[in-house]
Amino acid sequence: xxxxxxxxxxxxxxxxxxxxxxxxxxxxxxxxxxxxxxxxxxxxxxxxxxxxxxxxxxxxxxxxxxxxxxxxxxxxxxxxxxxxxxxxxxxxxxxxxxxxxxxxxxxxxxxxxxxxxxxxxxxxxxxxxxxxxxxxxxxxxxxxxxxxxxxxxxxxxxxxxxxxxxxxxxxxxxxxxxxxxxxxxxxxxxxxxxxxxxxxxxxxxxxxxxxxxxxxxxxxxxxxxxxxxxxxxxxxxxxxxxxxxxxxxxxxxxxxxxxxxxxxxxxxxxxxxxxxxxxxxxxxxxxxxxxxxxxxxxxxxxxxxxxxxxxxxxxxxxxxxxxxxxxxxxxxxxxxxxxxxxxxxxxxxxxxxxxxxx
Numbered sequence: 001x002x003x004x005x006x007x008x009x010x011x012x013x014x015x016x017x018x019x020x021x022x023x024x025x026x027x028x029x030x031x032x033x034x035x036x037x038x039x040x041x042x043x044x045x046x047x048x049x050x051x052x053x054x055x056x057x058x059x060x061x062x063x064x065x066x067x068x069x070x071x072x073x074x075x076x077x078x079x080x081x082x083x084x085x086x087x088x089x090x091x092x093x094x095x096x097x098x099x100x101x102x103x104x105x106x107x108x109x110x111x112x113x114x115x116x117x118x119x120x121x122x123x124x125x126x127x128x129x130x131x132x133x134x135x136x137x138x139x140x141x142x143x144x145x146x147x148x149x150x151x152x153x154x155x156x157x158x159x160x161x162x163x164x165x166x167x168x169x170x171x172x173x174x175x176x177x178x179x180x181x182x183x184x185x186x187x188x189x190x191x192x193x194x195x196x197x198x199x200x201x202x203x204x205x206x207x208x209x210x211x212x213x214x215x216x217x218x219x220x221x222x223x224x225x226x227x228x229x230x231x232x233x234x235x236x237x238x239x240x241x242x243x244x245x246x247x248x249x250x251x252x253x254x255x256x257x258x259x260x261x262x263x264x265x266x267x268x269x270x271x272x273x274x275x276x277x278x279x280x281x282x283x284x285x286x287x288x289x290x291x292x293x294x295x296x297x298x299x300x301x302x303x304x305x306x307x308x309x310x311x312x313x314x315x316x317x318x319x320x321x322x323x324x325x326x327x328x329x330x331x332x333x334x335x336x337x338x339x340x341x342x343x344x345x346x347x348x349x350x351x352x353x354x355x356x357x358x
Contacts, residue, residue: 054089056137059144060109061087063151065160071200073193074159076164077166085165089114089133097157100164101115101289107161109154111136113213117153121146153213156198161188167255184238185256192263195221199270202277209281222274223297227267268305270297275316283322289339291323296342299349317353320346324354 035125066085068074085100085107092099092110101106115130118139140147151158167186198218202208224230275298279345282291299316302308324347327335335343347354 001122037323054137056140056147057087057089059140059147060089060151063147064155067148067151067155068159068162068197071197073197073200077159077162078194081166081169085162089136091131091133097154098161100161100168102168105165105168107158107165109158113154113157114150117150117213118146120153121149139356140281152358153211156194156201156213156218158217160190160194161200164191170255171249171252174252184235185260186254187234187238188263189256189259192221192260196266196270203273206277206281209277210348218274219278222278223294224271225297225300227264249317268301269307272301272305272307272312275301276319279319279323283319283326286326288323288326289335290318292335292342292346293341295320295323296346299346313350316346317350320350321353 003211061084064087065078069078071289085105085328088106088108089111092108094112097110097113100106101108111131111133117134118130122143130139132147132205140150164186194215195218198208198215199222208214213243220233221230224233275294279294279298282288282294295316298312299308302312302316324343343354
């Protein structure tokens with residue numbers, strides 16, 4: 001992919017992750033949605049000039065930078081960049097949250113999702129169709145108080161594109177940098193940065209999991225059996241963009257190596273904590289099937305990676321007891337095959353919390 005290309009991020013959200021009671025969870029299901037985000041080619045002859053930033057876009061960009069800096073991974077990303085890209089509001093259609101235009105270096109945010117975020121904060125948001133960039137700019141200029149709230153909802157998608165902007169700033173046309181089609185380093189870095197950033201948010205305030213803008217890639221990252229499973233799924237989606245010669249340009253691995261190794265170090269504990277947070281939310285909402293799958297995944301991560309101590313056993317046990325209570329006397333009734341297996345494993349490990357299955 002050349003510098004004239006566009007890089008898109010498909011929309012993934014907690015509410016449309018594609019599974020429900022009795023179906024179990026599958027990391028491939030989360031990640032397959034990203035296929036809808038393949039970047040379209042620019043039509044021949046279309047102008048690539050970057051229009052002058054609108055005051056509403058500048059206000060949004062400043063608020064976003066302030067927000068990103070609040071979290072360690074975002075602060076480090078910004079501090080490693082020579083400057084921050086401009087932001088533009090563009091109607092990108094259904095299925096794409098944002099993209100980095102490598103020609104203008106601007107991050108384009110989809111007005112469809114920005115308007116949805118505005119409406120979720122203010123049901124009377126604007127008299128017109130806020131998908132129109134001009135209407136959205138006018139609306140935000142008139143109601144700047146909503147900008148910070150919108151930013152707080154969509155920042156996890158913005159940081160994905162900011163990671164790509166950092167890649168391009170450091171590596172130029174070699175930013176993509178996969179050694180083979182099986183190793184899309186640029187997308188691994190961007191998606192894992194996004195997942196870690198969102199985890200830093202929810203670890204401080206689990207209420208963010210109640211938002212309709214939770215990235216399903218976060219669910220995939222924390223739920224995966226191991227990080228290589230997550231990365232293989234990503235490679236299957238993005239391998240068509242990889243160079244065919246399988247060679248790394250100078251400096252590419254030096255840039256990506258440390259970033260991906262940090263993700264590998266953080267993944268076991270992040271995966272455990274994320275699954276526990278999601279299990280807790282599932283118990284609260286009465287979705288016991290989902291809660292069991294997240295609890296089972298959390299237990300496996302803690303055991304496999306050597307940090308299954310008394311605290312972790314107590315945390316899992318407490319939520320398991322609540323989940324079993326929600327199932328009633330006939331514990332496996334209504335569960336799918338995978339959820340029933342998870343319940344049997346957990347009940348055998350924590351008999352005092354769940355008792356015998358019927």
